[in-house]
Amino acid sequence: MIGTAEAPRARRWDQWSTSRWFASVLIVMVVLVLAGAAVGTAVLSRTASVSNRLSDRISPARTAVVELTAALVDQETGVRGFLLSGDERFLEPYARGLAGERALLARIRQLLEDEPVALADLDRVEQQAREWRTTVADPSIETRRRAGDPAAAVDAVLSGKAAFDAVRARIGTLDGHLAQIRDRARADLDEARQLRDLAFLGMVGFMLLFITVIAVLLRLVVVRPLDRLSVGVRRVAGGEFDHRLAVQGPADLARLTGDVETMRQRIVDAYIASQRARAALEQQQLELHRSNADLEQFAYVASHDLQEPLRKVASFCQMLQRRYSDQLDDKARQYIAFAVDGATRMQRLITDLLTFSRIGRVYDDSRSVDLDEVVEQAEANLAGAITERRARIERPPLPTVPGDMTLLTMLWQNLISNAIKFRDPDRDPVVRVAVGEADGMWQFSVEDNGIGIDPKYADKIFVIFQRLHSRETYTGTGIGLAVCKKVVEFHGGTIRLDETYRDGARFVFTLPRAPAGAEPSAEPAAGGTAETAGAEDGSALTVR
Known part of the structure; x- marks a missing residue:
């Protein structure tokens, strides 16, 4: 079953062209790059979110808690100074601390809107601070203004200190919870950074592995068949015309190999035909050499043996004219002149034709x-x-x-x-x-x-x-x-x-x-x- 399933798959792979292979590789690389970009974006977003929560909310909230503590201390210090001295100017830090407390409470609530435990602690701090003002600070200030007794003010300061210490303890509890939240945020930030580094290292390693796999695959599927085709073509070009080219590789490369093999076969057929034609040409050359030899013999005969009878005809006609001129009439003498002229022109034609035939053969x-x-x-x-x-x-x-x-x-x-x-x-x-x-x-x-x-x-x-x-x-x-x-x-x-x-x-x-x-x-x-x-x-x- 495995063998029968693998054979069609191999044939399907062989039907892929080189351009399809490269397009597939390019698509896979694009998908991997997009996936890596998505993973990297998610990891970076997570790291940025944790970092922003720590730097934009938790750390500013702790700073605001410290400032809130300072505002409450200003209130307690102003009340104490007024009770001991009776000077209204000591109530100015109390008023500033009260206004600062309200602003800081609103800011801390905004920064800790996603931290319910810290918000609960903040509510308790606000409630205890309000109780301290309504039960200790404000009554003590009214009493000091009406009675003006310093001894009673000292007792009020001592009794209010214990109440304010409870407010401080509640603020400490809030700050402790914020410290725990900060520590957890730092741990989350370190974990996000480690995850980011691992993700990027994993993507780099996977990309290197993928590139290696692609290089090996292209080497096996494309480059190796090209090398084999090049070797085969060089062998044919070197004179091994009987070397057959095996059709391998992608579809277009296989077609190219088939075309080259067809061309090789045609070259072999043309070479065989040219060899036959060459043999026939050599045979014709031998026959041409024999024909030229016969032509040379004919030229010799034309220049010597054929001209000799013409010279005799012309000579005997001229002798006949001279010897029997007085016995011949004008018509006979005209006929003899025609014969001499014809023989002379025939001799000149033979000479000219012989000269024409020798151009390129004798004069070279x-x-x-x-x-x-x-x-x-x-x-x-x-x-x-x-x-x-x-x-x-x-x-x-x-x-x-x-x-x-x-x-x-x-x-x-x-x-x-x-x-x-x-x-x-x-x-x-x-x-x-x-x-x-x-x-x-x-x-x-x-x-x-x-x-x-x-x-x-x-x-x-x-x-x-x-x-x-x-x-x-x-x-x-x-x-x-x-x-x-x-x-x-x-x-x-x-x-x-x-x-x-x-x-x-x-x-x-x-x-x-x-x-x-x-x-x-x-x-x-x-x-x-x-x-x-x-x-x-x-x-x-x-x-x-």
Whole structure:
């Protein structure tokens, strides 16, 4: 029966959330504080009541009794002096004592209204004092005034002393009762103070015990499950992905543990999936390596074996034209010219495509490159076109960037070649280069005063083999700007056409900044004669 009764209770406790635990603890603490405050208030009120009774009633009453005794003594002394001397001035203390007696009796009754025994003694004192005045003092005063006999006055004094001693004895009895009441009040005050001290010590001890119990309870119910969850999470974070998290503690902490366990399981599933994907990716990489090897073989064939038949076709067609020119009509000579031109253009397309495919695979020698040297090399490669068309190139000092010098030479040579090639027929070409900083990168612009590019073709011009003009108007294969885009993106930058520029064409591109302290490369661009292949806008592609 005990086991079956405890199990549901344990389940009910487990259903409590952390906030409910803390709220319950807070409520219990508030109740205990209020109860302690009530007990403390009651104990302090009791102590204050006993203390006030002693200091405000009993002690002042005893003092008033002493003053009452003095007033009665003044009456007795005045009567005695008058009887012995016959001087009326001795009756003044009698009159003052009588007035003081009345005031003191009223005050003592007010102070001792809760003390019936003392009030009874006070009534007896008042009665005996009144009897003394009516039977002894007042008759003796009248007799002395009428007879004027000193001897009779002496007898009256002697007879009145015994009566007044009875009044004094009654006052002594009253004072004795007041002393007993005072002693009991002091004892009650000491008892109240002890009770107060014990109550406060008990409350402090109980609060300490309660705080200890609450701390242990919270440790067992909240802190320990949190510690276990933290240890489990750290083990999972450390790589033990198969470690399961036990659901323990309050309801919200149990839900949190369950959520973390669900997350762990999802991470494990994602990890297993990533391992499988990684294995598949490695397999794809192997296949890609084989494909690249095949592509390299194809590039070799394209650059050698495929171009050799084209050269033979062009050569034999030219030989046929020279040898049998006088036997051929104009139509035959035109056909031979078409064949030679097609073979030549096919050879140039193969060369340009091979160069485009090698960017990032063959030309990947990254180092610090001085762009001033790069542009000078590009200008040297284009010296013939610059001189022939009276082109002027304006540029500021250029920075050093990390990259491949050959690819960067291709980039600048293509952009400058385009600017010169697509010139305005009514003016000499001018190429302006600018440089600045943008988002931690070097930003360059190359603008010209040529025929410009319609903004609607801003994206099309960077696609390989895309042309905006016919071959008869501008030569080229339409690959130059595609090469520029691939070179810039290989170096981590971007390139675009500035669509807001209307006085020609302006290309804006970015390149990374060189690391601090990097030295520029002292090696010039690779040697050899540069061959150029026209892009769709006539850009020149440098092939080493």
